[in-house]
Structures are given as structure tokens and as C-alpha cells.
Amino acid sequence: MKSLAFLVVVAMTAFAADLKPVDDAGLDAELAKPGEVFLEISQSWCAPCQAAKAVLPGIAGARPDVRFLTLDSGKSARYGGLAVPTFILYKDGREIDRHTGYSDEEQLKQFVARLPR
Numbered sequence: 001m002k003s004l005a006f007l008v009v010v011a012m013t014a015f016a017a018d019l020k021p022v023d024d025a026g027l028d029a030e031l032a033k034p035g036e037v038f039l040e041i042s043q044s045w046c047a048p049c050q051a052a053k054a055v056l057p058g059i060a061g062a063r064p065d066v067r068f069l070t071l072d073s074g075k076s077a078r079y080g081g082l083a084v085p086t087f088i089l090y091k092d093g094r095e096i097d098r099h100t101g102y103s104d105e106e107q108l109k110q111f112v113a114r115l116p117r
Contacts, residue, residue, distance in 0.1 A: 018057035019070040024078050027071060036066045036115045037090040041073050041082055048102035049085040055105040059112055066115055089115055 019040060022030060030037055040056065042049030053070070060068040073079050079086070082100070089097040089111070097114050 018060050019053065019068050022069045022071055024071075024076050027069065027078075030067060030069060031090055031093040033067075034092050038063075038066050038068045038112055038115070039088040039090065040068070040070045041076070041079050041084060041086040041088070042070060043072065043074055043084050046084045052085050052087075052103060052108065055108060059105070059109055062109075063112055063115070065117065066112065087111060091115065 020030075027039065038056075038060075040049070040052060042053070044050075056068060060066070071079060073082055073084055073086075084100075085102070086098065086100045087103065087108070088095055097111070099111055103111065
């Protein structure tokens with residue numbers, strides 16, 4: 001049983017590695033750069049958030065032109081009151097779309113596809 005728990009922790013760490021964690025200041029710095037950003041706002045206790053984290057690296061791999069970020073809403077003054085998970089798309093620092101709630105892999109792919117290539 002301990003080895004299974006270890007594998008789950010290793011797998012979750014590997015998935016999270018493809019999403020750059022940011023705080024409010026880090027998000028501001030990322031949004032000041034030109035280009036597209038996908039922001040995932042989540043909490044560690046949120047099962048739908050963890051499900052999204054499991055599929056986002058594959059989606060990010062298909063869109064190297066997009067910066068994939070993750071923000072812990074519990075540590076954010078700006079986004080602390082949002083329902084989780086919330087996904088926000090930005091183009092050149094401007095929000096262009098937002099989705100809140102559970103999304104499976106196909107729904108997340110379609111959401112990211114709203115960003116121009």
C-alpha cells in the first residue's frame with residue numbers, strides 16, 4: 001500500500017511540473033509578457049482540480065506556444081474567493097475567456113483551442 005501511495009505522489013509531482021506555479025505577483029509578471037496564457041486556479045484539496053492537473057501536461061505539450069500556469073486560490077488575494085477549479089485564458093495580458101467547474105480532458109482541449117495559434 002505504501003508503494004502505491006508513493007507512486008501517486010510521484011505521478012502528481014510529475015504532472016504538476018508542467019504547470020508553472022505562480023502567486024499574484026508572478027501572474028502579473030507573466031501577464032506583462034506578450035503571448036497566450038492558460039491559468040488554472042485551484043486548491044490542493046479539490047478533486048476536480050487534481051483531475052485537471054493530471055491531463056493538463058498533455059494539453060500543454062500540444063500547445064508549446066501557450067504558457068500554462070497554476071495558482072493556489074488559498075494564497076491569492078485577487079482570486080481567493082473564486083470557485084475552483086477556474087480556468088482563464090489570456091492573450092497579451094488581457095482575459096479572453098473563463099470557465100469554472102469540472103472539465104474533462106476533451107473539454108479542456110476545446111477550451112485551450114479558443115486561443116489563437
